[in-house]
Amino acid sequence: MIDLYYWPTPNGHKVTLLLEELADAGAKLDYTIKPVDIGKGDQFEPAFLGISPNNKMPAIVDHAPADGGAPISVFESGAILLYLANKSGRFFGDDVRSKVEINQWLMWQMGGLGPMTGQYGHFHVYAPEDIAYAKTRYANEANRLLGVLDKRLAGRAFIAGDDYTIADMASYPWIGVYDKAPIDLAPYPEVRRWHAAISARPATQRAYALAKQVNPDAGKPMSDEEKKRLFGIDPRK
Template structure:
């Protein structure tokens, strides 16, 4: 059984969705271990052994590529590993594969970090910094525009086929309101979003640990995620 160490964040949801889309079922083929990032579970020695960067998600597969256990961190790497293991959601031909990979990298290098900063400065920063709010809100809108233009021409992010690129991007757009986004400005992307959101495996994936997550309001959680606890030498 595959062990997934996770929390109900966009990056966690990517892996939950991917497992379900590949045909693996929670409780039958994989199990989830809650890593409460607001309480500091990500700094526990056992977790750091498999995720040296103290970030979720992480995965341990007892049946790795050579029949031996493998552990992985970084959600993009996990998606690619699972795609290879299942033989799904990543095209076989080089041209189509690189079409998908460029959009996966677009998420890893742009959508995730930039929308994450928009969340931080709009919601969590201890002081409202107008420059930062404007910078990251505007960048969120720019990225939404890029994706809106892409899915105006194609049914899915990387073309005609549903892929790891769609799975990587979708969870980050679920918090569109927190990013200062009005769906009316991105009608094609909204159609894509609703199509992905309706998939049964996606619905199962985003439900994983959903009841465990609480609003980030206490000072301890803020310190763990954004303060000195995060930057303590280990």
């Protein structure tokens, strides 16, 4: 059994996407969701920090690791995807070359698409001040990365080739994230085609249905206090 410490954010969705796909691939890993309400400050609770010292979710605890030993905890969404893909033997390629291809695009998402799109969202949606330089800077970078992805997808069904992998699961949740400040995807036909294909997968639909179950208030305006907690200010200090 795996405990998944989760809140419905792009990084949280990465892990539910994989867990639901594993069920469809005949490699089901049973999991229980442990909600981490990042608006209330649950990510700063000492018990959670023992699992995720960077006070970020998602995180997991695997109570049945492959070595049969004590439970293993993993934080950082990319590390979780790699751990679960290796544990299950699915969605991470079958040979060294495919694994390299998948891994480098997973790192591209972790170091580029996610952080830059996240900063775009911060300055366009959440920031208390309208800072034109920051808004332009991160809009340009988000669009540059979408251009990289669009070129990569040309002639390929998925990021690493014909097979759907954890590289796709990592990147998909970061496309079209901000309803209040949407990035125009018209210039990126390959991204739109790829995104639509993943959206139609039954596992994707189940994974995203969890969002409303875990956080029925998703989409409602956040208070100033919730925003502070969301962006890393410990309410206990």
